[in-house]
Structure formats: structure tokens, C-alpha cells
Amino acid sequence: MLESFSFYLSLIIAILLLIMLANKIKVAYPVLLVLAGLLLSFVPGIPRVHLDPELIFVVFLPPLLYEAAWVISWKELWRWRRIIGSFAFVVVFFSAMSVAWVANHFIPGFSLALGFLLGGIVSPPDAVSAGTILKFVKVPKRLKSILEGESLLNDASSLIIFQFAAIAVTTGQFALHEAALTFVWMVIGGTGIGLLIGFIFMKAHKFLPTDANADIVLTIVTPYVMYIAAEELHSSGVLAVVCGGLWLSNKRHSFLSTSSRLRGVNVWESLVFVLNGLVFLLIGLDLPEITSGLEGVSVTTAIGYGILVTGVLVIGRLISAYGAVVVTLIARNFITVADARHPGYKTPVALGWTGMRGVVSLAAALSIPVYQDNGTLFPQRNLILFITFTVILLTLLLQGLTLPWLLKKLDLEDLDHELSEEEEEGLLRRQMAEHSLNYVNSRYAREINTYPVLRQMAAKWSDNRSLAEEGIFINNECKTVYRDVISMQRQWLLNKNREEEKLSEEIVRKQLQLLDLEEEKLGLA
Missing domain, CATH: 1.20.1530.20 (Na+/H+ antiporter like fold)
Incomplete structure (x- = not known):
């Protein structure tokens, strides 16, 4: 051997x-x-x-x-x-x-x-x-x-x-x-x-x-x-x-x-x-x-x-x-x-x-x-x-x-997806950002007014950006809120994938992995 x-x-x-x-x-x-x-x-x-x-x-x-x-x-x-x-x-x-x-x-x-x-x-x-x-x-x-x-x-x-x-x-x-x-x-x-x-x-x-x-x-x-x-x-x-x-x-x-x-x-x-x-x-x-x-x-x-x-x-x-x-x-x-x-x-x-x-x-x-x-x-x-x-x-x-x-x-035609993969991904991200904003505003209105970093989070979802990529520091008071929001986003994606038959699961999995990466980089895991 x-x-x-x-x-x-x-x-x-x-x-x-x-x-x-x-x-x-x-x-x-x-x-x-x-x-x-x-x-x-x-x-x-x-x-x-x-x-x-x-x-x-x-x-x-x-x-x-x-x-x-x-x-x-x-x-x-x-x-x-x-x-x-x-x-x-x-x-x-x-x-x-x-x-x-x-x-x-x-x-x-x-x-x-x-x-x-x-x-x-x-x-x-x-x-x-x-x-x-x-x-x-x-x-x-x-x-x-x-x-x-x-x-x-x-x-x-x-x-x-x-x-x-x-x-x-x-x-x-x-x-x-x-x-x-x-x-x-x-x-x-x-x-x-x-x-x-x-x-x-x-x-x-x-x-x-x-x-x-x-x-x-x-x-x-x-x-x-x-x-x-x-x-x-x-x-x-x-x-x-x-x-x-x-x-x-x-x-x-x-x-x-x-x-x-x-x-x-x-x-x-x-x-x-x-x-x-x-x-x-x-x-x-x-x-x-x-x-x-x-x-x-x-x-x-x-x-x-x-x-x-x-x-x-x-x-x-x-x-x-x-x-x-x-x-x-x-x-x-x-x-x-x-x-x-x-x-x-x-x-x-x-x-x-x-x-x-x-x-x-x-x-x-x-x-x-x-x-x-x-x-x-x-x-x-x-x-x-x-x-x-x-x-x-x-x-x-x-x-x-x-x-x-x-x-x-x-040159096979994709009969199931009218949008390109990039367009479909962009649409999904916008829908998730809108849902996240509504969730935070309805559940954490007081915390947003108290902590500036939470306002930055809301701005991030409005502009479809990543906190981890921008290097924004999240203090301990905000970690609980952000952890809850990421959990909500993850569950929203999983439900969306189940409910919409023609939604590409590859795109959903990519977004789920991005959430995992963001959670890991910001020390929320």
C-alpha cells in the first residue's frame, strides 16, 4: 500500500x-x-x-x-x-x-x-x-x-x-x-x-x-x-x-x-x-x-x-x-x-x-x-x-x-421562465427587501428610533445592499433584532420556494446562502 x-x-x-x-x-x-x-x-x-x-x-x-x-x-x-x-x-x-x-x-x-x-x-x-x-x-x-x-x-x-x-x-x-x-x-x-x-x-x-x-x-x-x-x-x-x-x-x-x-x-x-x-x-x-x-x-x-x-x-x-x-x-x-x-x-x-x-x-x-x-x-x-x-x-x-x-x-427555449436568471433574482431580492422593511417597521418601530444602526439596516433593505459588505458594526443591542430579521427572511424564502412552482430553487438557495454568509460575518450565528 x-x-x-x-x-x-x-x-x-x-x-x-x-x-x-x-x-x-x-x-x-x-x-x-x-x-x-x-x-x-x-x-x-x-x-x-x-x-x-x-x-x-x-x-x-x-x-x-x-x-x-x-x-x-x-x-x-x-x-x-x-x-x-x-x-x-x-x-x-x-x-x-x-x-x-x-x-x-x-x-x-x-x-x-x-x-x-x-x-x-x-x-x-x-x-x-x-x-x-x-x-x-x-x-x-x-x-x-x-x-x-x-x-x-x-x-x-x-x-x-x-x-x-x-x-x-x-x-x-x-x-x-x-x-x-x-x-x-x-x-x-x-x-x-x-x-x-x-x-x-x-x-x-x-x-x-x-x-x-x-x-x-x-x-x-x-x-x-x-x-x-x-x-x-x-x-x-x-x-x-x-x-x-x-x-x-x-x-x-x-x-x-x-x-x-x-x-x-x-x-x-x-x-x-x-x-x-x-x-x-x-x-x-x-x-x-x-x-x-x-x-x-x-x-x-x-x-x-x-x-x-x-x-x-x-x-x-x-x-x-x-x-x-x-x-x-x-x-x-x-x-x-x-x-x-x-x-x-x-x-x-x-x-x-x-x-x-x-x-x-x-x-x-x-x-x-x-x-x-x-x-x-x-x-x-x-x-x-x-x-x-x-x-x-x-x-x-x-x-x-x-x-x-x-x-x-x-437553442432550446425556456418555457417556464419568462425572465432571465438575473432579472428573476433581482425581483426576488426586491420582494424580500420590501417584506423585511414592513416586518421591521411593524415589529421594531421603537428600536429603529432608538438605535441608528437599525435605521442603517432599513436603508440597506431599501437599497438592496449587504451590511456585511459595507462593514457596518452592529452592537449587542441590535444583534437580537437583526438575528430575528434574518430568521424571518430565511423562512420567507423557504415559504416562497414552496408556494411558487416556477420560482427557480437555485436562486432561492443562493439567497439563503447569502443570508448564512451575512449572519456568519456579522457574528450572529
């Missing part, structure tokens, strides 16, 4: 440099990292990398999912729940079924069960790849929300398909009623366990004498406890982390202090930055081990199978995107849908092209056991690994590099 420490330390430095380069040339960093890892794997003397699936599933996956659950907007997730649910479950199953049929018919030695196993592995798109690309291109909030929501849930659905298919391959049997009961338990059990552990940790934050450092450590421990507990009880660890993370994210202002929220954001951004960088670089470095395992089939033939499966996934997702539009247009005649307007041909194209595969697919493929329970080799394991790697590489290169260009060409 110690002899490899300098190697992994140099990898982190390389990740930093590559991500800087990716930002400079406006390319999604997963693409650059996988290519760099691929090139590094051919350098003589580079240590052979073996990716342990437990390392990815237990060490990498829980914090990455948890952070994604904290960042996503629950309001948007609920608003687009039907399209998100269809892509996270129905489209994943459709993709797995399509891959199963094609593999069974065109890849020698692949049974239908093995095809479903491969389909379960390669069906979930990667959240990180799409997210990093969308940072470089302006897209409608709805598209971003749908992609973020889908990426949170599709890992769970694909891993459930994978587990059922693995059982069918190893036992040669598939009992539908047992699979249905297992599926129900995995979904309900995973959700329940995640919420229960989330509740326990929320109470720990609330009632234990924690400071900011202890709170941050607890937030890092939380997703691991959720995942491991759910997996030990044979339910979905992914759903446990996602559901628990979503619930705690919406409760964050009730149990985390201002300091904990501010410092936690920085710690989590750095942690996720390193984990994402490492995992994509390691994917590229793992190629020699994957290639060396191929037996009975040439590399050229295996690449051909990988291209075939990639084509099925890309075409299948595009068909699914247009199918979702048709279903929505039919369903609006019978039920209330989030948006009954026709989205045109552009949105399905954009949604269909965002199907890059990544870490979960490779981890699932690596978790296939070398031997079955009866001692025989697991059929086609090495070929499945190679096809999975090919799919990841091709989708990252083909879709990852062309998606920014495609999105710019499509």
Missing part, C-alpha cells in the same frame, strides 16, 4: 491539471480523464490498476449519490416526477430488454439471461458526465431537472435488473412471484431504511452538542451508514442514500447551524471533486486488465460487439424520448400533467442524446463473480467487462464531445 501511495498522489495532481485543462477548453472532464487514464495505461512501468467493485459501490458511490441528492431541487423532482420516473425505470427496463434481445441474437454464447445482465449493467446514464457538460451550455431548467432526477434513480433500477439477471444466470431459474416480492422489498425497504437513518442522524445533529466540524463528519458518515444498512438487509442501498439524502436536504435549515451549512458546502464540493476525478481516471487505467481477460474472441470482434450495444442504447434512448412526448400528449387528455404544451422535436433530441455511461456501469460489470456457486466459470464475464468499457468510452467520446455543440444548435 505504501509503495503505491506516491502513484495515487500523483494521480490526484494529474486530475487537478486535467480538470483545469477541461475547463479551459470547455470539455466535460470525465471525457478527458478517461482518455488520460487510457493513455497512461500504455506507459511502461505504470502500476497495474485493479478496480475492486466493492471499492466503487461502498467507498465512491454513497457520497456521490448523497451529494447529488442534496444539490437537486425536490420541488423540480416532484414537478417532473412522471417523466423522471419513466426514464429512471421504464426507459432503463426498455434499454435492458433491447440489449438483451440484440445480445441474444447477435453475440454467440449469450443467453437471454446474460443479455439482461449486460443490459442492466449498461442501461443507466451517468449523472456526472451530463452535469459537467451542462455547465458549459445554457439549457432550460426543466431539462436539467429531468436529467438530474433521472440520474438519481436510474442507478437503483438498473442494479435491481442486474441482480435479478445474475440470479437467473447462476441458478438457471427465474421465479416471477419471488422476483416481484424481492423488487417490492428492495424499493420499499431501501426507501424506509434511508428515511429512518436520516431521521436518526437529524436528531443526532439537533440534540448532541456538535460543532461545525462534528456536523460535517456526521454528514460524511451518513450516506455510508444508509448504504451499508440497506444492503445488509438485502434492499437497495442506492435508494436508501437517495431518499435519505433528499429528505435531509429539505430539512437542512432545521438541524444544521449556519457555520455547518457554509463549511459543509466547501468540504463536500472538494470531496466529490476528488472522488469523481479518481473514478474516471481509474476507468481508463483499468483497460489493460479488462483486455487481458478476453479469451476465445478477438479484440476487434469484441469492439464490434461494444459498438453494436452502444448503437442500441443510443437509438433506444432517442426512441424513448419521443415516446415520452407521445405518452404525455395522450395523458394530458385524462390527467393533469406538469406541462401540457407540445415540447416540439428539440427537447426529445437533447434528452435522448444525454446518455453517457460511467462509473456505476463499470462497477456493476466488475462485481460479476469469476466463479458461479457450482464452481464453474461465470459465462462471458470478460466479454461483458470489455463491452461495458467500450460502451462507456464510446458514449463519453461520441455524446460527451458533441452534446455541447448539439445543445447550442438546438
